[in-house]
Amino acid sequence: MQTVQLEYQEKRMDAAAALDLLRDGDTIIVPTGAGEPPALLTALSAQRHRFRDIRVAQILALRKYDYFDPETAAHVRHAALFFGPASRAGGQQGWSEFIPNHFSEIPLLIESGQMAADVVFALASPMDEHGNFALSLGTDYTMAALARARAVVLEVNPNVPFTHGRCHVHVSRVHAVVESEAPLFEVGMPAIGPVQEAIGQYVAEMIGDGATLQIGYGGIPDAVVTQLSGKRDLGVHTEMLGDGIRSLVECGAVTNGRKNVLPGKMVATFALGSNKLYRFMHRHPMLEMHPAGITNDPYLAGQNDNLMSINATLQIDLLGQCGSESLGHLPYSGTGGQGDFVRAANRSRGGKSFIVLPSTCKSDTLSRIVPTITAGTHVSTGKNDVNYVVTEFGVAQLRGKSARERASALIAIAHPHFRAELRAAANRLCVF
Numbered sequence: 001m002q003t004v005q006l007e008y009q010e011k012r013m014d015a016a017a018a019l020d021l022l023r024d025g026d027t028i029i030v031p032t033g034a035g036e037p038p039a040l041l042t043a044l045s046a047q048r049h050r051f052r053d054i055r056v057a058q059i060l061a062l063r064k065y066d067y068f069d070p071e072t073a074a075h076v077r078h079a080a081l082f083f084g085p086a087s088r089a090g091g092q093q094g095w096s097e098f099i100p101n102h103f104s105e106i107p108l109l110i111e112s113g114q115m116a117a118d119v120v121f122a123l124a125s126p127m128d129e130h131g132n133f134a135l136s137l138g139t140d141y142t143m144a145a146l147a148r149a150r151a152v153v154l155e156v157n158p159n160v161p162f163t164h165g166r167c168h169v170h171v172s173r174v175h176a177v178v179e180s181e182a183p184l185f186e187v188g189m190p191a192i193g194p195v196q197e198a199i200g201q202y203v204a205e206m207i208g209d210g211a212t213l214q215i216g217y218g219g220i221p222d223a224v225v226t227q228l229s230g231k232r233d234l235g236v237h238t239e240m241l242g243d244g245i246r247s248l249v250e251c252g253a254v255t256n257g258r259k260n261v262l263p264g265k266m267v268a269t270f271a272l273g274s275n276k277l278y279r280f281m282h283r284h285p286m287l288e289m290h291p292a293g294i295t296n297d298p299y300l301a302g303q304n305d306n307l308m309s310i311n312a313t314l315q316i317d318l319l320g321q322c323g324s325e326s327l328g329h330l331p332y333s334g335t336g337g338q339g340d341f342v343r344a345a346n347r348s349r350g351g352k353s354f355i356v357l358p359s360t361c362k363s364d365t366l367s368r369i370v371p372t373i374t375a376g377t378h379v380s381t382g383k384n385d386v387n388y389v390v391t392e393f394g395v396a397q398l399r400g401k402s403a404r405e406r407a408s409a410l411i412a413i414a415h416p417h418f419r420a421e422l423r424a425a426a427n428r429l430c431v432f
Helices: 002-011 015-021 038-046 088-093 103-111 142-148 194-205 219-225 243-250 275-281 338-347 403-412 416-428
Strands: 027-029 054-059 076-082 119-124 132-134 151-156 168-170 176-179 212-215 266-268 287-289 307-312 315-317 352-356 388-391 394-397
Touching (some): 002 176, 015 038, 015 151, 038 119, 038 151, 076 088, 076 103, 103 142, 119 142, 194 219, 194 352, 212 338, 219 243, 243 275, 338 352, 394 403, 403 416
Parallel strands (some): 027 054, 054 076, 119 151, 151 176, 212 307, 266 287, 307 352, 352 388
Antiparallel strands (some): 388 394
């Protein structure tokens, strides 16, 4: 105990001093979302002019730090593994980078050296009596980066929960400790309108007792969650832990008793929600946080019977190709774990993968179900993998169906205003 405390004290420094560990040309690995360290990234922003060619690689940046700046991109620039509101403009305007990936494979990319990981900046829990910190808010690919990084800098914050799982870092592996008490990043529950509620009801009706859930953030996933409180013995094997899942645990719907992989435990790789969620996570006996190579591995996740995967898309064509991450050629988000969990649910005995989307956008002037994917759109999930597609008008089941049957099923759940137009297009494309 005394030895680890002495080592901790020897490694304490302020955020500005920790930047001396950086070298020009470094790639800094930063965890997903709420796991990003604000004091370190604020200091990096303030001193960005002193560096050249520093990349900050991260899934889902939440705060728009000053290094999100086209004028200083040659000094420090963002390398997105998934775009969010803070980073989207840089991707669409071309002054930040994009690294295509499946979330499950990012740890392997780092371990193999195909993706650089020179330095780790991460938010961590306070150290326990054994000298371990928990990367509970963003375990993801950061654990893989720790093994390759030349320097590891942890921003230790008392608000970060200590959790079980493969998310611990011993003080002996850390080069600098920066203390912070900043509030954790919170997101509220998304608004649920009648369209989201209708889609959620269709999906919830197809989820039985004992199912294992992968549920992300958004109005439609939360609309599903609100209708699952009456279910029994649900399990959780997901990438994101949010307040919706917390609510299912607290009402007794989640027991994890019927899971095949880590029975009795719910597993996730990052957390994003309210302070109530972060407090709930602290030493929760049922929760384990694991790297994305475990949570998102399609083979491993698919060993759970009745795995239910719920993911959103922006556009789907009549063959079932999903464009979930771009608006034409303009990047909007990223693949994330969609492909991972679609494939996992497909291989699960009794599993179902749901692709959910409102039937229209832009005040009902555009159909999200289209004859062919818009030119330049990034295809996130291919036609061979997509199974259940759900809009507010119903459910289309695609796997095992011919191109003609797929088109017919998708047109049936399109907005009525666009169905005749879609049928005519299907005829021109020789689908009908």
